[in-house]
Amino acid sequence: MADVEEAVQVALLEGRRCIQCGACSSACPSARATMSFSPRRILLALLTGRRSAVGDDQWLCLLCHTCEAICPNEVRIVNIVEALRRASVRKGVEEGALDAYFEALNNMLSMGVIVPPTSSEAQSFGVAKGLSPRPLPAEIKAELEEVFGKLKEVKGAG
Structure with missing residues (x-):
C-alpha cells in the first residue's frame, strides 16, 4: 500500500x-x-484516483524519456512509471513482467531487433529492400x- 502511495505522490x-x-x-x-498505452492516460488515472485503470500499461513504457523531452512543462513521466513498477514488483503483482524484457533482450542479441517481423512477407520485403537487421x-x-x-540472474531468483 505504501508503494502505491509513493507512485500516487510522485x-x-x-x-x-x-x-x-x-x-x-x-x-x-x-x-x-x-x-x-498513453503516458497522459497513466498520469490522469493516478491524478483522479483510478490506479486500477493503469493496469499493466506501466510495463509498456520503454523508459526512453521521449515524453519528457517533448513535454512543454517538463513533467517527469518516467519517475511515475518507475514508482508504479516498484510498487508492482514489491507486491509481487507482475511476476511475468521480466519475461517481456528477457524476450526483448534475447531478440536484440540474436536478431538485432527487439520485435522480429511478424510474417514471412514482412521479413522477405525487408530483405528485398536491404532492410535486414545489421549486426550490433x-x-x-x-x-x-x-x-x-x-536479467537471467533476477529471473532465476524470482
Missing part, C-alpha cells in the same frame, strides 16, 4: 505541471505501437550481454 507532484496537451502521448513510441557493434553487444546475464 504523480501528484509531477501532475501539477501537466496541462493534458497530449504531446507526450503523440511522441511516445509505445503509444504509437500499442493502442492501449561489439561494445553494444557486450553491454547487452551483461544486462542479459543480470
Whole structure:
C-alpha cells in the first residue's frame, strides 16, 4: 500500500505541471505501437484516483524519456512509471513482467531487433529492400550481454 502511495505522490507532484496537451502521448513510441498505452492516460488515472485503470500499461513504457523531452512543462513521466513498477514488483503483482524484457533482450542479441517481423512477407520485403537487421557493434553487444546475464540472474531468483 505504501508503494502505491509513493507512485500516487510522485504523480501528484509531477501532475501539477501537466496541462493534458497530449504531446507526450503523440511522441511516445509505445503509444504509437500499442493502442492501449498513453503516458497522459497513466498520469490522469493516478491524478483522479483510478490506479486500477493503469493496469499493466506501466510495463509498456520503454523508459526512453521521449515524453519528457517533448513535454512543454517538463513533467517527469518516467519517475511515475518507475514508482508504479516498484510498487508492482514489491507486491509481487507482475511476476511475468521480466519475461517481456528477457524476450526483448534475447531478440536484440540474436536478431538485432527487439520485435522480429511478424510474417514471412514482412521479413522477405525487408530483405528485398536491404532492410535486414545489421549486426550490433561489439561494445553494444557486450553491454547487452551483461544486462542479459543480470536479467537471467533476477529471473532465476524470482
